[in-house]
Each structure stands twice: as C-alpha cells, then as structure tokens.
Amino acid sequence: MAAKHCLMVGAGLSGAVIGRALAETGHRIDVIDARAHVAGNCHTERDAETGVMVHVYGPHIFHTDDAEVWAYVNRFMPFRPFVNRVKATTGGAVYSLPVNLHTINQFFGRTLRPDEARAFIEARADLSIADPQSFEEQALRFVGPELYAAFFKGYTTKQWGCSPRDLPASILKRLPVRFSYDDNYFSHRFQGMPEGGYTAMVESILDHPNIAVTLGHEVRREDAAGYDHVFYSGPLDGWFGHDLGRLGYRTLDFERFTANGDWQGCAVMNYCDETVPYTRITEHKHFSPWETHEASVLYREYSRACGPEDIPYYPIRLIDEKELLRRYIARAGAERGVTFVGRLGTYRYLDMDVTIREALDCAQRALGAWERGDPLPAFSAPPI
Numbered sequence: 001m002a003a004k005h006c007l008m009v010g011a012g013l014s015g016a017v018i019g020r021a022l023a024e025t026g027h028r029i030d031v032i033d034a035r036a037h038v039a040g041n042c043h044t045e046r047d048a049e050t051g052v053m054v055h056v057y058g059p060h061i062f063h064t065d066d067a068e069v070w071a072y073v074n075r076f077m078p079f080r081p082f083v084n085r086v087k088a089t090t091g092g093a094v095y096s097l098p099v100n101l102h103t104i105n106q107f108f109g110r111t112l113r114p115d116e117a118r119a120f121i122e123a124r125a126d127l128s129i130a131d132p133q134s135f136e137e138q139a140l141r142f143v144g145p146e147l148y149a150a151f152f153k154g155y156t157t158k159q160w161g162c163s164p165r166d167l168p169a170s171i172l173k174r175l176p177v178r179f180s181y182d183d184n185y186f187s188h189r190f191q192g193m194p195e196g197g198y199t200a201m202v203e204s205i206l207d208h209p210n211i212a213v214t215l216g217h218e219v220r221r222e223d224a225a226g227y228d229h230v231f232y233s234g235p236l237d238g239w240f241g242h243d244l245g246r247l248g249y250r251t252l253d254f255e256r257f258t259a260n261g262d263w264q265g266c267a268v269m270n271y272c273d274e275t276v277p278y279t280r281i282t283e284h285k286h287f288s289p290w291e292t293h294e295a296s297v298l299y300r301e302y303s304r305a306c307g308p309e310d311i312p313y314y315p316i317r318l319i320d321e322k323e324l325l326r327r328y329i330a331r332a333g334a335e336r337g338v339t340f341v342g343r344l345g346t347y348r349y350l351d352m353d354v355t356i357r358e359a360l361d362c363a364q365r366a367l368g369a370w371e372r373g374d375p376l377p378a379f380s381a382p383p384i
Ligand SMILES: Cc1cc2nc3c(=O)[nH]c(=O)nc-3n(C[C@H](O)[C@H](O)[C@H](O)COP(=O)(O)OP(=O)(O)OC[C@H]3O[C@@H](n4cnc5c(N)ncnc54)[C@H](O)[C@@H]3O)c2cc1C
Pocket: 009, 010, 011, 012, 013, 014, 015, 032, 033, 034, 035, 039, 040, 041, 042, 057, 058, 059, 060, 061, 062, 063, 217, 218, 219, 220, 233, 234, 235, 252, 313, 314, 341, 342, 343, 344, 350, 351, 352, 353, 355
C-alpha cells in the first residue's frame, strides 16, 4: 500500500493516538491544532506563580479497566498511583463521595452496617415511582428525598443549568450509592496520574519522524484538499459552519486563586448547595502528591450555557440536540475523505481511556480499509 498523507485536525488524545498509529505504519501525518499547545482538554502546564502542575481545562484523572490502554499510556509517560477521593460540602457539613456507608451514617447520624444501610435507604426510596422518567424521579426512586436534596439536586441544577425534573432519568443510570466504606471515586482496575503531566505524554505520542505538528492554526473544511484523508476531532457542526444550527454544549469558567500551604486538604471538593454559585473547587497540587510545593493554586469551577466563542465542554444531548445531531450525522455520511473522531467529532462525553481505545480501533479500521481499498467510515464510533 502506498503511504497516505493524512491530516489530523486536533492534537488532543484522539488526533495524537490515531496519528501515531498511522505514522508507525509508514503514513505521513500532519497534526494541526487551533490552540497553542497539544493535548486538547487534558492539557497540563506548570502554574507560573506556584510551580504547581495545573489541569488547565478542569481536573483529569486517568482510570480504566482496559489493560491495553493502560500499557499504551505508560509507554509514553510513567504513571504514578493516584486515587480520586472526592469530598462534598452540603448544608454546612463535609461528606465523602460517591455517597457511601460513611456518608450515609454521617448524614443520618447512624452507625449502620451495610445490610442495615441498604434496608434504611430502600425504606426512604419513593417506590410509588414505578417508571422514572426524569433525573429527579430516578434519584427519588433510588435514594429518597433527603440524599437527593443534599447531594444531587443543587449540584445537577448548577451543572446542567436546568431543573433535574427536565433532565432524562438515563443520566442517573445505576444506584449512585455504595453500601461500603469504599470512597474511591472510580471503580476501575487502573488509576493514576502521568508523572510529567498529560501534555508531556501527548508530546511523546506525537514525537515520531512521520508526524509534523502545527499549533495555533484553525483548520477549515477547505484545508482538507490535497490530503488522502482527514481525521477531524473538532466539533461536528463546526466542520459544516454550523449551517444547520449549533449543537448545544455546557461550558466552564475557572476562577483561579492562590493560597499558602494546603487550602482545602483534597484535590476536589464539590459544592452541592444551589446557593453556592460554583460546582467545585480543585486544588491542583493534590494531583501530584509526589511533588512538594509550599504555595497552592486552586480553580473555582462554574458551569453555564456555551456561546459561540466559548470552549465546548459537555455535550447536552437532550431531545432537541439529538434531533439536530441526526441531521449532522446524515451530512457527515455524505462527506467524502473525512472521519469524525473523538468527543467533539462524535458529540459524546468520552473519558480519556475510551477516547484512546476508540482512537486505536479507528486507526486499525483505517489501515484495514486502505488495505482492501474500501472507503473509511464517517465516524470513529456511532454518535447515537
Ligand atoms: C471538565 C472535564 C473534565 C474531564 N475529566 C476527565 C477525567 O477526570 N478523566 C477522564 O478520563 N476524562 C476526563 N474528561 C474527558 C477528556 O477531556 C476527553 O476524553 C479528551 O479530552 C478527549 O480528547 P479528544 O482529542 O477527543 O478531544 P479534545 O481534547 O477536545 O481535543 C480536540 C482538539 O481539537 C482542536 N480543534 C478543534 N477544532 C479545530 C479546528 N477546526 N482546527 C484546529 N484544531 C481544532 C481543539 O483545539 C482541541 O485541542 C474530562 C472532560 C472535561 C470537559
């Protein structure tokens, strides 16, 4: 097979991982990103004032059950052990998340054992809701009114900018409560932090003689001419100039402040009360517990509707957005020479490990298709 010349739009995990896999099989890859740095939304950099490694676009914790993906990331940057233990402030007290046996006992002033706690919560669940339709109904059905009001209602309202009554039940898929003292936020086998930060890891992925990286350049549809294929990890609607309308996102604002010593005692503190305008505070130095810094830098995180000039963070994916998404999917299917990839290209929330898994699979599918002379699929994974 003759070497292909491909364009990766975006130097986030999607563009870097697909680019690397194709470069290693002899193809020539141009990676172009509009931002001044690689790594997309998991970009990390040293805070100039404190020297702390900060997660510029919000806290990123790597966690996965996928042994191949875990080996992949460790190949490019050693990972240090890190367990995410999130705390929550609500009603003037601090609890541990996800809601677990300690949270339940502390909140209700009990000393329940696991089976007792299960029965206790079941007794509070609203069993009259046979078929929960909304997030609120689902939460009331699972955990009852007290835990819902304290831990879910205010936080969800702030995060999504609407009442949990107007959100689908599917957002709260499983019972969001543990009947043990396990306060590890994630339950995956592998969890950690890249020793030198995510950006250094992505730079290492992109460090290959067949890959050329250009930063600070926004790619447009016209720029695709001349390439054998384009892998586009920007917003799906952006590729088409938003001509059918804009897919809805939530964006985030980060308010930076500094302190001396240890300001909050943990990496992430959620604020569940609706009266507190931010959703959480991140103290970045706790993400690198192997480093020592006297000074500390923290971000207060606010969530709001995403405007045309804002960074799109979380796809909304409610009924209206899904309808518009279907129309863009049809357009993408008619496009030739482009595969839409990653969280923005497929308009889905994707954790980093899933992004890497899909990117590795996408590259393998591309190689197979080229070998057979077949066209490449429009998407790295189905958006719906
Ligand atoms: C607040 C927040 C917290 C998160 N926390 C976690 C976590 O704890 N753990 C976890 O596993 N995952 C987390 N994630 C998910 C993680 O950020 C994604 O999995 C990952 O960033 C997806 O990579 P990507 O390459 O698909 O997209 P992105 O990282 O968004 O990269 C896309 C890149 O494309 C560039 N681009 C777009 N359009 C153009 C264009 N036209 N021309 C040039 N460049 C363009 C952008 O500048 C960007 O750099 C979090 C996400 C958010 C929003």
